[in-house]
Amino acid sequence: MSRSEVLRATGPTASASMDVKIGMKKDGTITAGQIFFRMQGGAFPGMSPIGEALPCAFACYDIPALKHEAVEVIANRPKAAAYRAPGSPMAAFAVESMVDEMCRELKLDPIEVRLKNGAKNGSKSSYGPIYTMIGLQETLEAAKAHPNYAIPLGPNQGRGVASGFWFNHGGETSVSLAVGEDGTATVMIGTPDIGGSRASIGLMVAETLGIPYEDVRVNVVETGALGVNEPTHGSRATFASGKAAVEAARQAIAEMCRRAAADWGIDADAVEWKDGAAHPAGPNAGKHPPMTIGEIGAKMGSTGGPISGHHEVTAGGYGASFGTHVVDVEVDPETGRTTVIRYLVVQDAGTAIHPAYVEGQYQGGAAQGIGWALNEEYVYGTDGRLQNPVFLDYRIPVASDLPMIDTVIIEVPNPGHPYGVRGVGETGITPPLPAIAAAIAGATGARIRSLPCTPPKVLAAIKALRG
Amino acid sequence: MRYHTPTSFTDAAAIAARATGTLRFLAGGTDVLVQMRAGMVQPDDLIDLKHIPGVDKIEQTPDGGWKIGIAVPGIVLGGHAALVRDWPGVVEGMNLVGSTQVQGRATLAGNLCNGSPAADSVPGLIAAGAMVTVTGPSGSRDIPVEAVPAGPGKTNLAKGEVISSITLPPRGKNGGDAYLRFIPRTEMDIAVVGCAVSLRLDGDKIVEARVALGAVAPTVLLSEACAKAIIGTTLDDAALAALTKAAEGAAKPISDKRGTKEFRIEVAGVLARRAAKIAYDRAKGLTK
Ligand SMILES: Cc1cc2nc3c(=O)[nH]c(=O)nc-3n(C[C@H](O)[C@H](O)[C@H](O)COP(=O)(O)OP(=O)(O)OC[C@H]3O[C@@H](n4cnc5c(N)ncnc54)[C@H](O)[C@@H]3O)c2cc1C
Numbered sequence: 244m245s246r247s248e249v250l251r252a253t254g255p256t257a258s259a260s261m262d263v264k265i266g267m268k269k270d271g272t273i274t275a276g277q278i279f280f281r282m283q284g285g286a287f288p289g290m291s292p293i294g295e296a297l298p299c300a301f302a303c304y305d306i307p308a309l310k311h312e313a314v315e316v317i318a319n320r321p322k323a324a325a326y327r328a329p330g331s332p333m334a335a336f337a338v339e340s341m342v343d344e345m346c347r348e349l350k351l352d353p354i355e356v357r358l359k360n361g362a363k364n365g366s367k368s369s370y371g372p373i374y375t376m377i378g379l380q381e382t383l384e385a386a387k388a389h390p391n392y393a394i395p396l397g398p399n400q401g402r403g404v405a406s407g408f409w410f411n412h413g414g415e416t417s418v419s420l421a422v423g424e425d426g427t428a429t430v431m432i433g434t435p436d437i438g439g440s441r442a443s444i445g446l447m448v449a450e451t452l453g454i455p456y457e458d459v460r461v462n463v464v465e466t467g468a469l470g471v472n473e474p475t476h477g478s479r480a481t482f483a484s485g486k487a488a489v490e491a492a493r494q495a496i497a498e499m500c501r502r503a504a505a506d507w508g509i510d511a512d513a514v515e516w517k518d519g520a521a522h523p524a525g526p527n528a529g530k531h532p533p534m535t536i537g538e539i540g541a542k543m544g545s546t547g548g549p550i551s552g553h554h555e556v557t558a559g560g561y562g563a564s565f566g567t568h569v570v571d572v573e574v575d576p577e578t579g580r581t582t583v584i585r586y587l588v589v590q591d592a593g594t595a596i597h598p599a600y601v602e603g604q605y606q607g608g609a610a611q612g613i614g615w616a617l618n619e620e621y622v623y624g625t626d627g628r629l630q631n632p633v634f635l636d637y638r639i640p641v642a643s644d645l646p647m648i649d650t651v652i653i654e655v656p657n658p659g660h661p662y663g664v665r666g667v668g669e670t671g672i673t674p675p676l677p678a679i680a681a682a683i684a685g686a687t688g689a690r691i692r693s694l695p696c697t698p699p700k701v702l703a704a705i706k707a708l709r710g
Numbered sequence: 711m712r713y714h715t716p717t718s719f720t721d722a723a724a725i726a727a728r729a730t731g732t733l734r735f736l737a738g739g740t741d742v743l744v745q746m747r748a749g750m751v752q753p754d755d756l757i758d759l760k761h762i763p764g765v766d767k768i769e770q771t772p773d774g775g776w777k778i779g780i781a782v783p784g785i786v787l788g789g790h791a792a793l794v795r796d797w798p799g800v801v802e803g804m805n806l807v808g809s810t811q812v813q814g815r816a817t818l819a820g821n822l823c824n825g826s827p828a829a830d831s832v833p834g835l836i837a838a839g840a841m842v843t844v845t846g847p848s849g850s851r852d853i854p855v856e857a858v859p860a861g862p863g864k865t866n867l868a869k870g871e872v873i874s875s876i877t878l879p880p881r882g883k884n885g886g887d888a889y890l891r892f893i894p895r896t897e898m899d900i901a902v903v904g905c906a907v908s909l910r911l912d913g914d915k916i917v918e919a920r921v922a923l924g925a926v927a928p929t930v931l932l933s934e935a936c937a938k939a940i941i942g943t944t945l946d947d948a949a950l951a952a953l954t955k956a957a958e959g960a961a962k963p964i965s966d967k968r969g970t971k972e973f974r975i976e977v978a979g980v981l982a983r984r985a986a987k988i989a990y991d992r993a994k995g996l997t998k
Contacts (some may be wrong), residue, residue: 577980578892578977578980634898635899635900641895641896641897645895646898697894698892698894699970699972
């Protein structure tokens with residue numbers, strides 16, 4: 244497909260409009276929340292992410308009384324497609340903008356208000372389940388303590404804060420692992436790598452097998468080579484394929500322990516695996532020198548045949564990832580043009596297996612959210628046709644539009660994963676929309692209630708305020 | 711498609727005059743090749759002008775002006791210290807075009823003849839009072855840059871005519887120029903509004919001025935009213951207010967996907983004010 248066909252035909256996210264009502268006491272205590280969302284995803288029912296938007300809306304809060312309502316609107320528009328944390332950014336734009344507006348009105352610190360009302364371990368989530376182990380409070384504390392939050396603002400500058408949420412996902416997952424004759428391991432996964440998941444899975448397998456990362460190779464294989472795999476969606480790849488890969492590695496380890504046990508003439512139970520080798524489990528197992536994965540691999544043909552592991556599961560145990568962003572903008576009061584001058588992402592990764600890739604997801608989410616907040620927009624003509632199906636006019640941020648995006652990785656391990664992994668891919672696109680609108684409100688006094696915050700819109704809002 | 715490589719403008723004009731189908735000249739090709747790749751235009755005759763001797767030269771004229779070859783790319787203009795000293799506004803307009811890669815090819819003549827009302831180098835050329843030499847089947851004539859564009863994608867050049875050089879007048883003493891454009895991002899956008907101001911001072915007072923506005927009408931506009939608003943002033947607040955009003959009045963934009971009419975009118979005033987201040991400071995020698 245050409246770029247223009249991609250923009251016209253592969254589906255934007257849904258269009259949405261939201262009403263929010265929040266009850267807040269003067270001390271910042273939130274007493275109740277109510278939303279009514281409308282989402283349009285094209286000509287067919289069920290194409291908009293209304294089902295995700297509602298549970299995401301108040302997911303960051305512990306509020307005693309909530310009401311969620313929504314309708315889906317059907318229209319002759321291109322069908323919507325899943326777009327990073329489907330539904331969550333719109334929900335956050337509505338709720339977090341409202342919270343920010345109330346904080347400004349009551350002169351309360353937006354982080355303090357979120358700390359006060361934010362979801363904690365043991366809170367009943369807005370969508371039902373009890374949160375057992377989450378890291379929202381930690382992200383808020385880290386944002387509060389970060390130097391960016393204390394930097395004095397200049398003229399026409401404003402600071403915005405918002406939190407965001409994504410459930411994350413497990414899903415149908417099938418992974419195989421083969422031990423090589425040279426003691427290396429090859430892992431076959433079915434989730435395409437869109438941001439570093441192979442490296443992270445390789446690290447987890449290496450850790451489990453007790454061998455160097457360089458000795459593990461992770462391949463994304465074709466559909467029929469494994470059991471059914473859901474695609475890389477829902478921020479599930481490193482979590483679910485990683486979890487299954489660890490299980491597959493444990494299977495291979497069990498088999499390698501059996502081979503060593505047979506060689507040593509002891510019970511398999513009397514063998515333990517550590518540092519890439521089988522060891523006798525204790526003094527009763529007898530004195531045998533460790534047998535490495537390389538030694539076991541080299542003679543596997545004559546000790547029972549190929550050694551592999553395989554795990555398939557509809558993965559449960561995924562844990563939500565919460566994030567808090569702090570952004571500083573400068574608005575040109577004469578043109579309404581917004582420049583992002585400082586940006587901070589704080590997000591809970593569970594465990595950051597590969598911190599640089601985690602950081603990449605945080606920065607990518609922020610950049611994509613900044614585009615949505617400031618300039619990205621599908622412009623339809625009166626004939627209903629898309630007028631800007633090229634990157635010249637569908638204005639995603641270019642590198643020079645963005646400051647260095649600072650990151651803080653919070654690690655509140657997810658108990659549902661052997662190494663504590665949560666997904667990190669989607670949460671990051673959620674806070675930028677309300678955070679930037681809040682920062683613009685700080686810089687200009689004008690509250691932008693629809694996205695993107697284009698220069699004409701911001702300028703008109705500034706002028707309306709001046710009267 | 712017939713691809714021609716004439717070695718003189720007379721030959722180029724003759725080939726162009728004979729052509730019966732779709733014709734394009736090839737300078738840097740950053741418009742024409744992109745349009746061909748996109749299927750927007752399929753020329754029957756494509757006349758490459760880069761084989762003509764001298765088209766890559768920048769020369770000082772005897773009176774102290776500058777004669778610029780039609781194939782001189784933006785990056786060469788930007789690297790020419792003496793030209794930048796004389797006409798920083800003209801050069802900064804051209805240097806806003808595209809990226810470093812595009813700068814290696816894109817030319818003033820191509821930017822002008824592509825006929826976009828948003829062309830970034832054209833307001834600067836018009837404000838500077840630049841002339842182009844047009845060579846046709848029956849000889850050459852010199853016309854001001856503002857006489858070239860006829861509307862989006864159209865020029866007033868007659869069949870068989872080609873621009874053979876661009877001439878900037880002598881800058882002389884106490885002059886300064888500037889170009890500003892408004893885009894929502896920092897790069898890779900088409901001007902929503904552009905404005906160039908060139909002026910000359912006598913002491914603190916503006917004695918000559920030309921103001922051109924881009925992307926607010928079917929062609930780049932030369933606004934007499936804007937010039938009048940600041941001539942005879944020291945660019946004080948009253949003059950800036952008058953200039954703002956004049957620019958808003960001169961702007962006749964449409965609303966489209968790149969910006970609304972109201973926004974363009976307002977920003978025309980803002981840019982005129984800001985460009986005038988820069989040009990003024992340059993004329994005073996306060997900034998480069
Ligand atoms: C990625 C990208 C970014 C861009 N960004 C900008 C931007 O920011 N601002 C902007 O203004 N433009 C921009 N452009 C457009 C383009 O680069 C400029 O208009 C450039 O100056 C065209 O010059 P050229 O020499 O490449 O023209 P060409 O493509 O060679 O020619 C353009 C047109 O002029 C005619 N022509 C050329 N020379 C002559 C001549 N001597 N006599 C008569 N007719 C002639 C041709 O027939 C053709 O119709 C961009 C283009 C690209 C690809």
